[in-house]
Amino acid sequence: MQRLKTRAQFQAVMAAGIVARTAHFALHRMPLHSPTSTGLGSDGPQALFPVVGAWMGVVLPKRWAKRAVTRNAIKRQVYAVSEAQQPPLPVAAHVVRLRSGFERKQFPSASSDALKRAVRAELLQLFQRAGA
Structure with missing residues (x-):
């Protein structure tokens, strides 16, 4: 799996729209196609x-x-x-965006095991919703 690196990549994926949401996260997805199948060549967001x-x-x-x-x-x-x-995730560019914070009262430590478990559970739910 490749990682997004440039601002243009992030902007293109986030402009494509949200495919799934949970209480704290949103998943954006932009389908990718091979340049020869779309006829775009080196133009457009596929580049x-x-x-x-x-x-x-x-x-x-x-x-x-x-x-x-x-x-x-x-x-x-x-x-x-x-x-x-x-x-595995489909052939597409994905961006997971945090859209609200986790309560500091519930997770006082910035990197606690409880926070990691909560984040993992919610991410699994997010990807499950996106696949449905």
């Missing part, structure tokens, strides 16, 4: 993704996860859950 396959990116605003430790823990969970998906 942003040179390798046809599954692409993944994560957007975690500081507004919803203030501490870097929390953002990094969530990113690791997103990439781990997306890699372990059965069946």
